[in-house]
Structure formats: C-alpha cells, structure tokens
Amino acid sequence: xxxxxxxxxxxxxxxxSSSAATLRHVRYVLGENPVTAGAFxxxxxxxxxxxxxxxxxxYDPLATNAASALRGPSAAHWFGTDQLGRDILSRVxxxxxxxxxxxxxxxxxxxxxxxxxxxxxxxYGGWIDRTVSRFADTIMAFPLFVLAMAIVAALGNSVAxxxxxxxxxxxxxxxxxxxxxxxxxxxxxxxxxxxxxxNSEARILALHLFPNILPPIMVQISLNMGWAILNAAGLSxxxxxxxxxxxxxxxxxAEGASYMISGEWWVSFFPGVVLMLAVFCxxxxxxxxxxxxxxxxxx
Amino acid sequence: MxxxxxxxxxxxxxNVIGIVVVTFVLTRALxxxxxxxxxxPAATQExxxxxxxKLGLDQPLWRQFIDYLGxxxxxxxxxxxxxxxxxxxxxxxxxxxxxxxxxxxxxxxxVIALPLGILAATRxxxxxxxxxxxxxxxGVSLPIFFTGLLLAYVFYYLxxxxxxxxxxxxxxxxxxxxxxxxxxxxxxxxxxxxxxxAAAAQMVLPVATLAIFVLAPIARMTRAAMLGVLSSDFVRTxxxxxxxxxTVLYKYAFRNAMLPVVTTMGMVFSFMLGSNVVxxxxxxxxxxxxxxxxxLMQSDYAPxxxxxxxxxxxxxxxxxxxxxLYTVIDPRVTIDA
Numbered sequence: 001x002x003x004x005x006x007x008x009x010x011x012x013x014x015x016x017s018s019s020a021a022t023l024r025h026v027r028y029v030l031g032e033n034p035v036t037a038g039a040f041x042x043x044x045x046x047x048x049x050x051x052x053x054x055x056x057x058x059y060d061p062l063a064t065n066a067a068s069a070l071r072g073p074s075a076a077h078w079f080g081t082d083q084l085g086r087d088i089l090s091r092v093x094x095x096x097x098x099x100x101x102x103x104x105x106x107x108x109x110x111x112x113x114x115x116x117x118x119x120x121x122x123x124y125g126g127w128i129d130r131t132v133s134r135f136a137d138t139i140m141a142f143p144l145f146v147l148a149m150a151i152v153a154a155l156g157n158s159v160a161x162x163x164x165x166x167x168x169x170x171x172x173x174x175x176x177x178x179x180x181x182x183x184x185x186x187x188x189x190x191x192x193x194x195x196x197x198x199n200s201e202a203r204i205l206a207l208h209l210f211p212n213i214l215p216p217i218m219v220q221i222s223l224n225m226g227w228a229i230l231n232a233a234g235l236s237x238x239x240x241x242x243x244x245x246x247x248x249x250x251x252x253x254a255e256g257a258s259y260m261i262s263g264e265w266w267v268s269f270f271p272g273v274v275l276m277l278a279v280f281c282x283x284x285x286x287x288x289x290x291x292x293x294x295x296x297x298x299x
Numbered sequence: 300m301x302x303x304x305x306x307x308x309x310x311x312x313x314n315v316i317g318i319v320v321v322t323f324v325l326t327r328a329l330x331x332x333x334x335x336x337x338x339x340p341a342a343t344q345e346x347x348x349x350x351x352x353k354l355g356l357d358q359p360l361w362r363q364f365i366d367y368l369g370x371x372x373x374x375x376x377x378x379x380x381x382x383x384x385x386x387x388x389x390x391x392x393x394x395x396x397x398x399x400x401x402x403x404x405x406x407x408x409x410v411i412a413l414p415l416g417i418l419a420a421t422r423x424x425x426x427x428x429x430x431x432x433x434x435x436x437x438g439v440s441l442p443i444f445f446t447g448l449l450l451a452y453v454f455y456y457l458x459x460x461x462x463x464x465x466x467x468x469x470x471x472x473x474x475x476x477x478x479x480x481x482x483x484x485x486x487x488x489x490x491x492x493x494x495x496x497a498a499a500a501q502m503v504l505p506v507a508t509l510a511i512f513v514l515a516p517i518a519r520m521t522r523a524a525m526l527g528v529l530s531s532d533f534v535r536t537x538x539x540x541x542x543x544x545x546t547v548l549y550k551y552a553f554r555n556a557m558l559p560v561v562t563t564m565g566m567v568f569s570f571m572l573g574s575n576v577v578x579x580x581x582x583x584x585x586x587x588x589x590x591x592x593x594x595l596m597q598s599d600y601a602p603x604x605x606x607x608x609x610x611x612x613x614x615x616x617x618x619x620x621x622x623x624l625y626t627v628i629d630p631r632v633t634i635d636a
Contacts (some may be wrong), residue, residue: 138317141618142611145573150607153595154325230442234573237444238580238592253445257581260448261456261464272445280440287436 026292036288042281049093050100057090061247070264080266082255091247092271098248099278102159103228106166107221113167114174115210115217121175122182123205132179136172144169148231152240162241166231170224177220181213215293222289226282233275249275307622311615318611323367326604327360376608377601381594386605390587394609395480396467397579397586401571403483403502404509412514413560416521417553420529431518438515443574447508447581454504462500465583472497505582513571520563524556531555554628561625565618572610 049056059077065085073080079088121132139147151165185191186209194208195201233250236242242251249271256267358366370376376386419431447464454461462469467482472494475485482498528534529552537547576588583589591606 134313134317137314138321140569141314141318141615142321142607143569143572143614145570145576146607146610148573149576149591149595150322150325150603153600153603226440233442234444234577237442238577239596250442250444253442253448257444257448260452263456265452265456268445268448272442272448275442276440276445279442280437283436283440 035284036291039281039284039288042277043285046096046100046278046281050096053094053097057087057093059087059090061086061091061094062245063087070259070267072264073266079270080264082252082267083259088252088266088270091252092249092274095247095249095252095271096274096278098159098242098246099229099233099250099275102163102166102232103225106163106228106232107170107224109163109167110170110174110224111217111221114171115178115213117171118175118178118180119182119205119210119213122179123186123201123209129179132175136175139169140172145231145234148235149238149240152235157240159241162232162235165235166228169231170228173220173224174217177216178213181216182209185209185212219286219290219293222282223286226279226286229275229282230279303626304623307626308619311619314615315612318608318615319368319371322604322608322611323364325607326367326600327363371608376605379594379602380599381597381602386602389590389602390605390609393585393587393590396584397575397588399481399483400502400505400509400578400584400586401575404506404513405567405571407506407510408514408517411510412517413521415514416518417525417548419518419522420525421548423526428522431522435515435519435522438511438518441512443508443512444577444581446511447505447578450504450508451581461504462497464504464581467498467501467585468494469497469501505578505584508581509571509574509578512574513567516563516567516570517560520560521556524559525552528552528556558625558629561621561628564621568614568617568621572614 063086065081067085068077068081069085070083071077071081071085077087077089079092082088082091117132117135121129142150148162148165148169151168152161155161155164182205191204191208194204199208232241233248233253236248236250237254239254242248244251244255252271253268253275256264256269256271259265259267260269374387376390378384379386379389382389415427415431415434419425419428422428451461451464455464468474475482475489475491475494478485478488483495483502486492486495486498534547534552537551538544542551575586576592578584579586579589580592587606587609591603594600594602594606
C-alpha cells in the first residue's frame with residue numbers, strides 16, 4: 001500500500017530532498033552574498049512599516065502645529081517638522097503604505113496582464129502574436145515616463161490613474177519575457193506529451209507552460225518594483241496624482257524643495273533618503289534573486 | 300549601407316503611426332468636455348455648441364482623426380491657453396534648452412562611464428570594480444529629483460560655489476544672439492567669454508544630476524560587455540600573437556564591446572527624456588519638460604499632447620540614429636525588420 005501511495009508524481013522523499021536542496025542553495029547564495037541578506041532584512045522592515053505605519057507613527061501625520069513649524073531634527077521630532085509643523089517622521093512612516101501600495105498594485109497589474117498577453121502571443125503565434133508585439137512596440141516607442149505623464153493627464157489626476165499609468169508603461173517588459181519563454185517551449189517534449197494525453201490548448205498553456213515562466217518573471221518583478229516606486233514618486237513630485245495633505249514621499253520632497261535652497265534641508269531630505277533606500281533595497285533584491293534563479297546571468 | 304539605412308527608416312514608420320494613434324486617443328480621452336473647457340466657465344450653451352462645431356468635435360471619430368492628421372501635417376499642435384502661443388512655436392523655442400542639457404549630460408556620463416566600465420572589467424575584484432558596482436547600483440536607485448535638490452543644497456547653500464539653481468542664465472546676463480539655441484555654443488560664437496562662463500555655471504548642477512543617473516546603466520553595460528569580450532577566443536589569440544595590451548584592449552575588445560552598449564542606448568535615452576521633465580522642474584529650467592508640467596498644472600492640455608508627440612518622435616529619431624550607428628560600428632550587421 002505504502003508503495004502505491006507514493007507512486008503518482010512521487011511526492012515523498014524525492015521532493016523533500018529537492019526542497020531541502022533549494023533551501024540549501026538559497027542559504028548558500030545568501031551566505032555568499034551578505035548584501036542580499038541585508039536587502040531581505042530591509043525589505044521585511046519596509047513591509048512591516050507599510051502594513052502597520054499608522055500605528056507606529058508617533059504623531060498624527062496630518063496634524064498641523066504653527067508654533068513648531070520648520071524645526072530641525074530634535075528628540076521630540078526625529079526628522080524635524082515641515083512648514084505647517086507636521087511631524088516628518090510620522091509622515092514618512094505613513095507614506096510607506098501608499099508608496100508600496102501603488103508600486104505593488106502597478107506591478108501586479110502589469111504582471112497579470114503582461115504575462116497573460118505575452119504567453120498567448122508566444123503560444124498561439126500568428127495574428128495574436130503580431131498584434132501583441134505591435135502593441136508592446138508602440139508603448140516602447142515612447143519615452144516611458146513621458147507616456148506615464150500623458151496617461152495620467154488624459155485619464156485624470158488621481159492615485160488610481162498613477163497606478164494604471166505605471167502598470168501600462170511596464171507591460172512590454174512582461175510581455176517580452178513571457179512571450180520569449182513560452183515560445184522556446186511550445187513544442188517541447190512535455191508539451192507534446194500533454195497534448196497527446198488529451199489536454200486542451202488553453203489547459204496546456206495555463207497549467208503546463210505558464211509555471212515555467214514564473215522564475216524569470218519573479219526576477220523581473222523585483223527589479224521592476226524599485227522602478228515602479230521611483231516612477232510613482234516622480235509623477236507625484238511633478239504634481240500628478242497624490243493630493244497635497246496626503247503624505248507620499250515624492251510630494252513631500254516637492255513640498256520641501258523650496259526650503260532646500262534656504263537651508264531647511266530636513267523637509268525634503270528624509271522622505272528622499274527613505275525613497276532612495278526603498279528603491280536601492282528592491283534593486284539589490286532583484287540582483288540577488290537573479291543570482292539565485294539564474295546563476296549564469298550574474299554580473 | 301544606404302539601402303540598410305533606408306530599410307531601417309521604413310521600419311520606423313509603424314512606430315510613428317502607433318505614436319500618432321496613441322496621442323490622438325489620449326487627446327480624445329481628456330477628462331470632461333473639451334468644448335466646454337475651451338469655452339470657459341462663463342460660456343452659454345450656444346457658445347459651447349459653436350466651439351464644438353469649430354473644433355470639429357461633432358464629427359464622427361474617424362473624421363476627427365483625419366482632421367487631426369491634417370493639423371499635424373501643417374504643424375498645428377493647437378494653442379496653449381496659458382500663454383496664448385502656438386504650441387509648436389513654444390516647443391521649438393524651448394527645445395534647445397532641453398537638448399543642450401540632455402546632450403551635455405550624456406557626453407559627461409559617457410566620458411566617465413566608459414573608462415570606469417573598462418577599468419572595472421580589466422581589473423575584476425579590484426577597488427575600481429567594487430566602486431563601479433556600487434556606483435551603478437546606487438545610480439539607478441537615486442530618485443533624480445532628490446539628487447538634484449541635494450546637489451543644490453550642498454553646492455549652492457552650504458558651499459556657495461554654484462549659482463542659484465534657477466534657469467539657464469543669471470538675471471544679470473541677457474541671452475546670446477541665437478544661432479543654435481545652445482547658450483554654450485552661441486556665447487562662444489558671440490565671443491562673450493563671461494556669458495559662456497555664466498551659462499556653464501548654471502548648467503553644472505543639472506548636468507551633474509542627469510549624468511549621475513545615466514552613467515550607471517552605461518557603466519554597467521560597458522563592464523559586462525568588456526568582461527564577455529575579454530574572455531573570448533579572438534582576444535586570447537590577439538594576446539598570444541604578441542599584440543600590445545593597448546592594441547588588444549582598444550582595437551579588438553573595445554570596438555566589439557561597444558555593440559551591446561550602443562543597443563542599450565535606446566533605453567538610456569528613454570530614461571533621460573523622462574528624467575529631463577523632472578530635472579527641469581527642480582532647476583526651473585525653461586525647456587519643453589517644464590513647459591509641459593506647468594501646462595499640466597493649469598489643465599492646459601494642448602501643450603501636454605504636443606510635448607508627448609514631440610518627445611515620442613524625437614525618441615523614434617534617436618532610436619533610428621542608434622541603429623544606424625550600429626551598422627557603422629559593426630559592418631556585419633544586417634538589419635531585418
């Protein structure tokens with residue numbers, strides 16, 4: 001009995017040892033590259049702050065206090081206060097949720113839509129492939145940030161539209177990765193086998209082929225996250241999307257811009273540094289993830 | 300080769316068509332009713348209808364698209380409501396300011412990034428290599444608006460060595476007579492060295508900001524490409540044949556390593572043209588980016604559409620030039636598109 005139970009798909013010892021091997025590989029890469037381990041820790045900290053920001057923040061991020069406006073960093077206000085006397089530390093903490101939320105939502109949309117379109121293009125070929133590729137090329141024909149600006153301008157000035165714009169300009173990268181990865185496998189042996197055993201084309205694409213593109217797509221996602229945050233913050237820096245009282249890193253830097261050249265550096269400095277750290281963290285993670293998944297492409 | 304270039308230029312046509320269609324769709328997707336918007340808040344219903352007819356908005360969509368093409372062919376990008384000027388005139392007047400900034404930053408970035416990447420590749424594991432890796436990872440992580448402000452704070456406020464980070468020229472100077480629209484070149488043509496110095500001083504901070512951002516991808520690609528080429532067989536053969544290390548490095552390795560670097564230039568330009576908008580806002584630079592942003596803030600959409608169109612066409616032209624440059628560097632290339 002025990003023999004027949006382990007036969008289909010051989011779960012049992014084989015998969016245990018392979019997952020153990022994966023774990024060992026991950027531990028080896030992290031040990032080899034302490035920077036990646038540090039990036040993981042920083043990422044975890046950012047996620048915690050993003051989730052529990054409103055409860056961690058020492059002050060109300062919107063509470064103004066004219067008596068203590070534009071004070072430098074002190075024991076009471078670690079990051080100082082802005083021109084309305086709002087506590088910058090609290091604003092930076094609360095903003096984490098919004099900035100991460102925008103980036104995650106945008107990257108998720110481009111991942112879901114882009115990989116589906118790319119997978120169909122790579123698998124079916126023909127007019128689907130031509131249409132999807134032409135669509136991707138048209139997006140790439142624009143300087144991407146400029147296209148994002150234009151989309152937000154056309155759809156209207158809101159946070160949701162910033163997310164859509166960021167998602168659209170990232171679409172081509174997912175389409176290309178998914179299309180390429182599916183295309184090289186569409187006639188592989190396991191696909192032929194699945195087809196012969198009576199699976200429908202859509203089922204083969206979704207269940208047999210799609211899981212194969214997840215590793216390269218994961219790398220793309222983590223490299224993309226940093227850029228998505230930069231892009232969203234850049235759009236709100238030039239005054240699109242997020243409305244002023246709401247704390248967001250890009251708009252906070254913009255609000256402090258005029259004080260920077262009169263010496264009140266902390267208004268822009270802290271949100272800017274945190275934004276930079278977040279992007280830096282994602283880029284390191286992306287590089288680390290790529291080393292783990294595809295050691296050949298190490299640079 | 301001319302045939303190749305011609306064929307590549309033809310391949311750019313679908314892109315141009317795509318761009319025109321997208322900008323048209325974006326124009327029609329404007330929030331609210333454009334006719335009511337142009338008429339202003341105090342307009343009567345009749346006035347709005349009149350403007351709708353005048354703008355051709357009562358026509359079917361395909362008709363509007365043909366009118367749009369006609370306007371484009373005549374170079375008519377519409378009127379800017381905030382300045383009352385033709386959008387195309389305004390963009391052409393401001394374009395040199397943006398180009399001067401972008402091209403100079405690209406030049407500075409290449410001058411630093413190429414040697415850095417080559418040095419890092421020839422001495423893997425050395426401090427140059429580590430510095431190169433640090434700079435490239437940091438460079439792509441920097442929010443460009445933040446770097447610009449930080450540089451302005453340090454060099455203008457703290458050290459006092461940079462002029463106020465506002466505009467292309469200090470208000471004490473008047474712009475040189477226009478030849479190219481590039482102040483650095485025009486002031487030299489006019490023989491006015493003081494003016495040249497003033498214009499250069501204004502450019503240092505924005506150019507440095509943009510260059511820091513751009514040199515990261517260039518250095519990264521140069522390093523990776525050089526590493527690949529240096530470990531290839533033909534370089535080993537060249538070394539074994541007793542060629543000097545300089546000849547091997549520059550005549551054999553560098554020229555081959557430039558190919559992947561040139562192909563990434565398209566992406567680099569995409570980033571640069573986008574960052575330009577942000578930089579111009581930070582340094583109050585009177586280029587086309589700040590023109591578009593100011594218009595956007597006043598819900599004046601014609602300049603924004605014109606700006607997007609011009610930027611996209613510029614980008615297509617740049618990609619075309621990059622491909623042509625590619626065939627010049629590598630005569631083996633046959634473009635199939």
